Amino acid sequence: MACVFCEIVAGTAPAIRVYEDDDFLGILDIRPFTRGHTLVVPKRHSVDLTDTPADTLAGMLAVGQRIAQATRASQLGATGNNIAINDGKSAMQTVFHIHLHVIPRRDGDKLSFAKGMLLRRDPDREGTGRILREALSQLDTTG
Structure with missing residues (x-):
């Protein structure tokens, strides 16, 4: 069975890329809980924590931290982030290529977050990708 994240890394499957270096790729989640929900994917395939x-894992977290900083520094207006790895089918892992979720949160967003868990869409994915790329670029010049 083909791995969709390996295909995205190879450039044969579409994704909105917000971050890339030699080892990791940051892409917008196709079914986001909140606007800016990003996945940090290692370019080298592995399945889960085992x-x-x-x-x-340390590198994924370092990239996730930068993306979390960008969600706070950008017009996405995050005041916090959830960081998570779903490890195995019983932990709701659906793509079996390890990845880190960075989910922007805002003060008082419990109702909209719950709604996002059901709807899981971003009506302006290209705009969201641009916002995060620009914020990451700004962090690189100031930090």
């Missing part, structure tokens, strides 16, 4: 090297 077969992912510790340095890969």
Whole structure:
């Protein structure tokens, strides 16, 4: 079975890229809980926490931290973020290529977050991607 994240890394499947370096790719979740919900994907395939090297996990978290900073510094207006790895089918992992979720949160957003869990869409994915890329670029020049 083909891995959609490996296809995205290879450039043969579409995704809105917000971050990329030699080892990791940051892409907008196709079914976001909130606007700016980003997935940090290692370019080297591993399935879950049982077969992912510790340095890969650390690298995913470092990239996730930068993206979280960008959600706060941008017009997305996050005041916090949820960071999560769904490890295995019983933990709701649906794509079996390890990845880190960065989910922007805002003060008082419990109702809209719950709605986002049901609807899971962003009507302006291209705009959201642009916002995050610009914010990451600004962080790179100031931090």
